[in-house]
Amino acid sequence: MKTNWKALVLVGFLSSATTLAGFKLLNDNETDVIFKEAQGESLTHFTSAGAPAGAPGDFVYAAEATTPTVVHIKSTMTRQTSRSQQQIPDFFRDFFGDDFGGGRQQPQQSVGTGSGVIISSDGYIVTNNHVIEGAQEVEVTLHNKAKFHAKVIGTDPSTDIAVIKVDSKDLPAITLGNSDAIKVGEWVVAVGNPFNLESTVTAGIVSAKGRGLGIIGSGRRYQNATPASLKDDDSPLESFIQTDAVVNPGNSGGALVNLKGELVGINTAIASPTGSFAGYAFAVPSSIVKKVSSDIIKYGAVQRGYLGIALGDLDSQKAEEYGVKVSDGVYVREFTENSAAKAGGINKGDVIVKVDGREIHSIPQLQQSIGLHKPGDKVTLTVNRDGKEKDINVTLRNRTGGSDIIKREEAAEVMTTLGADFSDLSKPEKDRLARYKHKGGVKIAAVNGGKLARTGVAEGFIITKVNGKPVTTVKELKSELAGKEDSMVQFEGLYLDSPYDVFSFGFRL
Structure with missing residues (x-):
């Protein structure tokens, strides 16, 4: 039986904490980000005494290292709503006026909760965009129960990532891990605040990588879209890590870490027919989180490179339909205006099989590989053309077809x-x-x-x-x-x- 992922996946209704790794600011005008990167120690260094790698005791170190960096976020929105106390026929209102029936203004307050991860000792925190979107007030509670009002530094709806900041110093910051290096079957730990239960730790394995579910920005534009109808310059950047670690409402924005306590993903969504955990959870890879958060802090807007092509996934049936020699990769259907790919020598009907030597099997993988670059960067695309592979160098462009850096004031x-x-x-x-x-x-x-x-x-x-x-x-x-x-x-x-x-x-x- 086919599963309708879009009907099952609840984006952002998790709430949790995500981390990128601590970093510091070099100057006030053009802020560069220096992340607290993983050092590559042997995994056995982080296992419990006498316990083999992968044993339940391995989770202790990851939990102790990560929990202090995860915060609870409360976002508040107040709306003024004017409603009549009863339904009055228009006939009477025409005679007696709008106030007939006792209409009055009533404030309505909605509160959402989620998680976030401290990425620098001076107060920068990463969370999901949907956790704080539309909030008039954002409150952060640290692991030690200290509470702060947070300022929204910037958001990126296309990846569901946001950066906020609290006015505090000497905070614990998480270490950034390499999400590209994690393997299917590897143990991971999720840390967050599900159902307002602070500092909750669960464990599971990586079930899959590079999932594209069509759930970010899942309004009508994307609900009715198919991968083949989306272009790389108008679609969200989705390449989720799938895990079976228990994640629930409140975990959104939370940290997914390896056994060394290094951030490998941000918990963002669950697949569920009920709204609670049903076996599948999805996290934004730390490679995307690092790119997006550093751009937001430095430029005020994400610097995402685009190829300017319409995308099509491949299988044996579509390969026969398109008349191509391979059934694995991403098919080039057409080009956008001012397409970087077209200018670089890519042809309609080419199949992109590698980016900078890294194999590409799906649209999400291609989007992630390109989206981690900024406009003006050069990438090498390996395409299969008429059954033969060919390397083509392409200079990426921004959303408008140029190569300039887009500052906050020049953003969309x-x-x-x-x-x-x-x-x-x-x-x-x-x-x-x-x-x-x-x-x-x-x-x-x-x-x-x-x-x-x-x-x-x-x-x-x-x-x-x-x-x-x-x-x-x-x-x-x-x-x-x-x-x-x-x-x-x-x-x-x-x-x-x-x-x-x-x-x-x-x-x-």
Whole structure:
């Protein structure tokens, strides 16, 4: 029986702590990150006395080394919601006005919890983007019960990674391990705060690597997408480590470590029909975490390199359909505008089988190998063309087709961060709103998995105000949001079929 992964996998509903390894800042303007890297000691050094490698006693060292670096995160969002106390027919409201029926403003507060991992002694912490997304307040509780308000340094929804910072010194920081070196069957330990149970440690093995599940940014845009329809410049970067270590809601952002206590992944999702652990958990590899967090701290935005190609996975049936000589690798279907791959000499119909000598078997593996580079980096792609392998050097480009570093202020538009498509209201829609004393608004035509999706807003919602100022066109909405990066923004709006129920919510862009 086929398993629908997208129906089973719950992204970010775990909560846990992730770690990259302690690092220090070299200067204030262009911050370089020096990670606390693994030293490569023999694994036997970390086993319990007299216990063979892999015995249950091996977990003690990993647990003791990791637990002090894992924190509990509480994110709070407050919304002002105006709702009538009872449903009143429009006929009566036309005569008696909007206040008929006792409508009133009510604050609604939602609290989410998760985990995070200290990556530097001066307070930088890595967690999942979904743990803190949309939060107006983020509180961190350390292993010693000390509590701090945290500042959001930056987020990357495409990998579900975020960096926050607390004002403290001399904190314990985790050691960064090599996620590429771990093997299927190797013991790993998950540390986090499931169900608000602080400092919980579980163990399991690596069940698989390079899983691409289509769950990051799982709005409509990706739910209806197939691997062959996604391009490397518009898709999330997924190459999960799968493990059977028990992970539950509250573990999101938590650390997955090897027996030496070195970070190899960030616990991010579970596959479950119930919402609780059912045997499968997924973690973002530490190689991705290191790249994303260091870019966020140094540049304010992730510097991700792109090939600019449409991707297609291969098997024997598709190889026959495409007319290629191999059934393993990634098929080049077409190119985007200003494609780096096309400029470098890649052809439609080529099959990418290696990146810098590393074998590529799937789209997630290719995305990870390329995504760890920044624009301007050169990579060597080995392609199978007409049954023969050929090495081609390609200079990667940024999302816009250039090779420049993208600073925070040059990052993607705020409108993209919202994760929705917008449209102006039609005349009938404007006329209906006018009947209920609303001046107009901007309609959400589709929700694609960004910050608006986290609020529960659905297609058809009409934004009427931004920070208290009315907006009546998409152009006005863009104008009101311009320059609001990393700022709190309050939205107000309603649905046409319930014009008396006005909703207000806010989050940090």
